[in-house]
Amino acid sequence: MRRQYPFPLIEPKWQRYWRRNATFRAFDPGESLPEDHPFRRRHGRAVAPSADDAYAPKSYVLDMFPYPSGAGLHVGHPEGYTATDILCRYRRMRGMHVLHPMGWDAFGLPAEQYAMDTGTHPAVTTKKNVDTFRRQIQMLGFSYDWDREVDTTDPSYFRWTQWIFLQLYKKGLAYEAEVPVWWCDGCKVVLANEEVNADGSCDRKGHPGVYRRPLRQWILKITAYADRLLQDLDLVDWPESIKEQQRNWIGRSEGVEVSFTIADGPAKGEALRVFTTRPDTLFGATFMVLAPEHPLVDRVTTTGQRVAVTAYRAETARKSEVERTALEKEKTGVFTGGHAVNPVNGEEIPLWIADYVLMSYGTGAIMAVPAHDERDLAFAKEHRLPIRTVVRPLDGSEPLGFVGDGVSVDSGLITGLKTPEAKKKIAAWLAEQGLGAPKVQYKLRDWLFSRQRYWGEPIPIVHCARCGSLPVSDDQLPVLLPEMRNYTPTGNAEPPLAKAAEWVSCPCPKCGGAAKRETNTMPQWAGSCWYYLRFLDPKNPSGFVNGEKERAWMPVDLYVGGAEHAVLHLLYARFWHKALHDLGLVSTPEPFQRLVNQGMILGEDNQKMSKSRGNVINPDAVVAECGADAFRLYEMFMGPLEAAKPWSTQGLQGVYRFLGRVWRLFTDEASVEAFEQALTLAGHEGAAAEKALGGVRPHAAIQDAEPTAEQQAALHRAIRKVTEDLDTLGFNTAVSALMVFVNEAMAWSVRPRAAMRTFLLLLAPFAPHLAEELWRLLGGERTLAYEPWPTWDPKWFAVTEVEIPIQVNGKLRDRLTVLAGATPQEIEALARASEKVRVLCAGKTIRKVVVVPGKVVNLVVS
């Protein structure tokens, strides 16, 4: 396609200008603005806002920072980045102090994998990838404050990641335990629960056959915050679907913990506790099931059943828990030979073990009520166990298998009660008898926080044979990674750091004797748990963030990123934030006030972009062909921010053509031709080319003329639409409003300078390079980044005549042109007089006439 306008010259020029002038530097509370700063010029003030300065409000707009992969930027990244950039530019023009930073979530496995393959240090790979990402992001002209760039792998950053970990540790929120963990033979690493797919493959690389093995691990007590993580979802303005996912993940359920009594064997008389949300079905319990790993299994198993039980437990242990739960299979299990007594009726019921009961939830044992629980019913049918109906549905339908609320039957003291009352009464009775107590259970488990990897933050703990595990003292932070030649894990699940013998041995911080460093590192989530705080004070050498700055900028007003982080990153970050809040280190209960998920950009074939499909669009190529402004504008024009939508090269061209129209709307054709010719001599870059650009003159139609009423109407419609759409993040329709204006203005033989300048202000957030260049062309002396955002005046919409549709029985039949001020009576009279209406109504009676002034007339006839 023919080049529409000289973007290769304009875009680098303004990017240079913004960088040189630090146009987008965010000023902290109390910090003086430079004498000639456009913001100061505009407000006539020397000082940035403090937290209680109402008149220049702050706006913290954050993108989820990327993992700088070797593949470079993907077209999906700039979608969210463009949206936030547009908003930031808009808000600056609205007079707000905007904080808009960018950084790198740079720890992670790919660089380490690459190191194992090639011997290249992960830091080298990381730096290279970061440089690529930075270059690609900068070429798009985003208004980040680059002075605040952070990198999670920088020791001056992870020093504070380690420091925060130690605060959690000292608060009792970090502990060590020998736990079975997911181990991926392919990656030779431990995985978090969340990194294991339902089919037993690893989420990182798709290696199959992830299995469990016991290892000493660091664990964070996120469960201590389960309730608050759940409740405080009410405080934030997030998509309902994300909140719902977090609620499900936390999985709060209220019930009762009931004690049964072992009836026989060596454990006779001991309590067997179960958790149930349906204590009202206790009378329907016909057997019990223990998880195969349950500690009581050994002592309830009879000699006759021992062989079967041992075999089943061995089989279960061999299978991963993922395998246990992945398949929709029949319910397996074996009888232990033992029994327990049901506390409500003294009945002895058999004890089984089955792998559908999980040791990790509740008490690891359940009472089985096959009549009113699908799983128990399937198990009972499989193993021919008795089934007893104790709840009758209110609508008289089949009670067997009924799991809803109904009326209790054959249930002693709760017989005849509706389910909610029955639950209450039986719970009270159990509590009275000391047989049970109300209990809240969560699905959420503690967070397995250690990894047996090299490329992560070392956990700052020292192990001393005499003194135990001790935190590294603050003045010894950061604990740096040792230089290594070989990054391969030891294979026996020892982290690679264990091989750095010199690094491992260190003095005990307490007794000074020989001690060893912790060789586990933190998971990739760690650095992203608090980066939004470091952006507020990125270079602070003596604290993770200055309190005053934190209070001034927090919370993040808008957080934009992919929905794939719905649970993990967003839950972990909220957990850390709440812990920091409890420590008095941050001022807000929640970190991210508003969250928006950008939708995925699909390939032209409507499939997810992937190398193997060959449908990947490379941002470098797009920018080279059409420029950054067209790229940005197209990403916004494709459709609603939150929707998934396919890429279209044709669509991109359309937007690019639109920018060409804008260029032609403002520039004098002859002078552009002369400029283009000069370029063939001067080359397309450099000082000579830029000088030639200076020779481009404004279009002759651009004159110092008073805009006509029609022109004002067109302009003010655009101002209103763009402004309203920006406030609701309707970027696609805002772009279309810009197009509508340009389509109209192209026809104007006189294009009033003032109106055209106003249009450039509307265009600026979307296509900032072109807008700046045209602003300069029309006499702007400095960046338009801080020019006041235009306002609209409704008086220009008051057109003298309006066209009103006439409907008969709801169907459009005619149109009416009336004066804007016409009364409903006048409109009705005109409508009745319409020729078409008269024909349609001939021989019929007009029953009713609805007149919506300025909108519609509807005649009801029959």
Added chain:
RNA sequence: GCCCGGGUGGCGAAAAGGCAGACGCAGGGGACUUAAAAUCCCCUGGCCGCAAGGCCGUGCAGGUUCGAUUCCUGCCCCGGGCACCA
């Protein structure tokens, strides 16, 4: 199975309960040009009709309303998440 989103022209999409399809792409016609590209102008939901015009149309079936893409009920299909959590 459960929980979220979504189904509107050939395509991406717009529409405070009030003219369905703004804007863009693709397609058709025209102007300019030796020609092509680029640019500019016009047309473009489907069916019937020479036309005037008519009928149909927002996944399907109902309902509320003077009027429904929009609100309500049931169903179908697509995308995403969770998935034996007692």
